Amino acid sequence: GDSVTQMEGPVTLSEEAFLTINCTYTATGYPSLFWYVQYPGEGLQLLLKATKADDKGSNKGFEATYRKETTSFHLEKGSVQVSDSAVYFCADTLGGSNYKLTFGKGTLLTVNP
Amino acid sequence: NAGVTQTPKFQVLKTGQSMTLQCAQDMNHEYMSWYRQDPGMGLRLIHYSVGAGITDQGEVPNGYNVSRSTTEDFPLRLLSAAPSQTSVYFCASSYSGGRGYEQYFGPGTRLTVT
Numbered sequence A: 001g002d003s004v005t006q007m008e009g010p011v012t013l014s015e016e017a018f019l020t021i022n023c024t025y026t027a028t029g030y031p032s033l034f035w036y037v038q039y040p041g042e043g044l045q046l047l048l049k050a051t052k053a054d055d056k057g058s059n060k061g062f063e064a065t066y067r068k069e070t071t072s073f074h075l076e077k078g079s080v081q082v083s084d085s086a087v088y089f090c091a092d093t094l095g096g097s098n099y100k101l102t103f104g105k106g107t108l109l110t111v112n113p
Numbered sequence B: 001n002a003g004v005t006q007t008p009k010f011q012v013l014k015t016g017q018s019m020t021l022q023c024a025q026d027m028n029h030e031y032m033s034w035y036r037q038d039p040g041m042g043l044r045l046i047h048y049s050v051g052a053g054i055t056d057q058g059e060v061p062n063g064y065n066v067s068r069s070t071t072e073d074f075p076l077r078l079l080s081a082a083p084s085q086t087s088v089y090f091c092a093s094s095y096s097g098g099r100g101y102e103q104y105f106g107p108g109t110r111l112t113v114t
Helices: none
Strands: A004-006 A011-014 A019-021 A023-025 A032-038 A044-050 A056-059 A062-065 A075-077 A086-093 A107-112 B004-007 B010-013 B019-025 B031-038 B042-051 B054-057 B064-066 B076-078 B087-094 B103-105 B109-113
Touching (some): A004 A086, A011 A019, A019 A107, A023 A032, A023 A086, A044 A062, A044 B103, B004 B087, B010 B019, B019 B031, B019 B087
Parallel strands (some): B010 B109
Antiparallel strands (some): A019 A075, A032 A044, A032 A086, A044 A056, A056 A062, A062 A075, A086 A107, B004 B019, B019 B076, B031 B042, B031 B087, B042 B054, B064 B076, B087 B103, B087 B109
C-alpha cells in the first residue's frame, strides 16, 4: 500500500537557519502531495501542495517541489523564525480521493531565538 | 464560516463506556473523514464518507462506527471504549471537485480511556 516517509525529528534550529525536512512517498501513479503544519494545541492546516510532477508549492517562505523521478517532496525554508516552531506532516492522496490522505509520522521543529 | 467544528474538546472515559464524538462543517463539502493521531504514528484514517448516506472504512476502523445522515454532520461512535483508543481525534472535510483539494481539519478531541 501507499506510505509516506519523512525525516524523523525532533529538529532544533536557531533563528534564521536553513530548514530541510525530507519526504518520500511510495504511491504509484500521480498522487497529489501536501505539507500540513500543526501548531501547539491546534488542528492541522495546509501549508502548501503540488498536484503534478515538477510543480513547486510555496507559502510563508516555505517551498517544496514535486519530484517524480525521486518520489520526493522535500520541505525547505531559507530562514526560519521562532514562530515556525510546530509539527510538520507530509501527506499524499491518489487522484481525486481527497478524503483519504496518507500521512508521514510528523517532524517536530523547534526554532530557538 | 465556522469551518470544521468538533465537540467535546476533551473527554475522559472508563473502559467499556460508549460515546459519540461530534463533527460538523458548514462549507458544503461532500467528503468527510476521521483520523486519530498518536505519538510517533502521524495521523491514521479511521472512517470516511464521500457523501450523505455513504461511508467506508479507513486504515484503523475497529471499535468505531460512523454514519452520515446529512452533508454537514459526521459523528464518530466509540462502541465500548478501550485504553488503546486513547488518542487525539481529528475530523476533516474536503471539496469533491477534483484532485489536489485540501482537507480542512477541526481542532481535535483529546480522548483518554482509563
